[in-house]
Amino acid sequence: MLPVRLDRTRPEPLPAQLAAAVRALVTDGTLNTGDRLPSSRALAADLGVARAVVEQAYDQLLAEAWVSTRHGAGTFVASGETLPTQPRAPRPAAQAPRYIHLDAGTPWIDPRHLAGWRRAWREVSTATPPRGYPDPGGLAELREALAERLARTRGLTVGPDEILLTSGSTDALRQLLGVLGPGGVLVEDPGYRAAVETIRVSGRDVVDHPALAPVTDLTGCAAAYVTPAHQHPLGRVMPAADRLALLAAARAAGAVVVEDDYDSEFRYDVAPVPALAALDRTCVAYVGTASKSVSPSLRLGWLVAPPEVHERLLHRRAITHDTPPWASQRALLTLLRDGWVDKVVRTARRVYADRAPRVAAALEPHAKLAGPLAGMYSTWHTSPEQAAAARAAARAAGFDVRLLEQYCRTADLSGLVLGFGGVTDAELDRALAAVVSGLRGEEPRKR
Known part of the structure; x- marks a missing residue:
């Protein structure tokens, strides 16, 4: 007999249950x-059923070519040539271990502030979107709010029409590279990995420059990408003399200095360092982002x-419509107008000041x-062996x-490079342990 059980409480008819079982x-x-x-x-x-139940099931299987009949001999499982093609049951892919990432870019957003975030998106849902394609510069009201904020927090006095909204800092760099003349791009080494990859994808050469050395010559370069307020990832503030040398080199070479001001608001030892662009607007392209103060998922800069x-950028964007989504811009406008961003930054600054x-x-x-303690991460020099052991111990405990x-x-x-923004205090304590x-050379303990 067949190892089959039929269930009269199920909604499927008994013949269908039997056919599926076979x-x-x-x-x-x-x-x-x-x-x-x-x-x-x-x-x-x-099975304790009427004979008609089995006959209906066999008829169905015969119609689907699962079985065949031989006159006077009975019903048989069909040959391999006539069996219907049946997709193999997919095997679940082996899942990579899930880690809590202690990266340098994920900010701390106090859960108590989530109500303001939700309120901003409710306003988006009731606001009227623009007709047709949006303004190539970005939402005008948002640019006005950002102009006020840049003057207040970064000492950078600009008009709303001088600001272009982007989908983050790497998008700003990508768009800049698309309108600059020929030449490579000087990048601090070590430096921001996403910027390096963006430059390479653009087809330009990456010109490595020691991160802590002054830039005195930009001959042959179209641009220099720097993080002067908080060198990424070594943490140093670019000295005044080095700033002036960099600007002089850019003027002499006709190059543009791309200033990525990614987390300047999160100084807790001194007041935020003024933007490099405040010294010379003619050769500095200032890049800011909402990823560190609001959320990386917003994708706005x-x-x-x-x-x-x-x-040149405005002309190209009017043709390509290369602007961030209107909904994200509208949400950020509400967050700025409501004072939500200032509140979140103040809270995060206090948290980082405690955690660092x-x-x-x-x-x-x-x-x-x-370098000095600032921002949402700190960088530590060790031997290669110590670094590898510490990372292995962290991963064994569930952290990357x-x-x-x-x-x-x-x-x-x-x-x-140890980030402490995107974790809870308890998670940070476990990660540090x-x-x-690992730094002590102890065997990793599995989580």
Whole structure:
């Protein structure tokens, strides 16, 4: 008899249940090609159903070519040539381990502020979107709000019409590279990996420059990409003399300095350092982002380019419509108008000011701090062996920590880049314990 059970409480008719059960027995190998099935009378008696139930099921399987009949001999599992093609049951792909990422770019957003975030998106749902394609510069009201904010927080006095809204800092860099003249792009080494990849994808050469050395010559370069307020990832503030040398080199070469001001609002030791663009608007393209103050998922940023570059960008954007989504812009406008962004930044600054010393206290006995404590991450010099052991211990505990060498191209540096923004206090404590155990050379403990 067949290992089949029918359930009268199920909504499927009994013939359909029996046909499905026979199919399953064939596909899992219980029944093989040529095997004889029980007669309809015998199987009906065994299952306690009417003979018509079995006959209907067999007729269905015959119509689908799962079985065949031989006159006077009975019903058999069809041969391999006539069995219907059956897709193999997909095997679940092996899932990569899930880690809590201690990266340098995920901010802390206090859960108490989520109501303001939701309110902003409710306003988006009731606002009237623009007719046709949006303004190539971006939402005018948002540019007005950003102009006020840049003057207040970064010492950068610009008009709304001088601001272009972008889909983040790398999008701003990509658009800039599309309108600049020929030449490579000088990039700090170690430096921001996404910027390096953006430059390479644009077809331009990446010109490595030691991150802590002054830039005195930009001959042959179309641009220099720098992070002067908080060098990414070493953390240093670019000295005044180096700023002036960089501007002089840009003027001499006719190059544009791309200033990525990614987290300047999160100084908690001193007041935020003024923007480099405030010294010379003619050769500096200022790039800002909402990813560190609001959310990386918003994918919004802003660009203040030198006047001639701005006009070229505006002309191209009017043709390509290369602007961020109107809905995201409208949400950020509400968040700025309601004071939500200022509130979130103040809260996050206090959290980072508390966490940075805790990280330092844990790591200083085993590693050397690369720069001043600021922002939502800190970078630590260690031996390559220590860095690898610390990362392995962190991953064993469920956390992912970046290696300093991942930010290097020609620079020979090793260590850890440890973010503390996108985690809870309890998660940070567990991660630090794991990292320290790795730095000490202890065996990783599985989570």
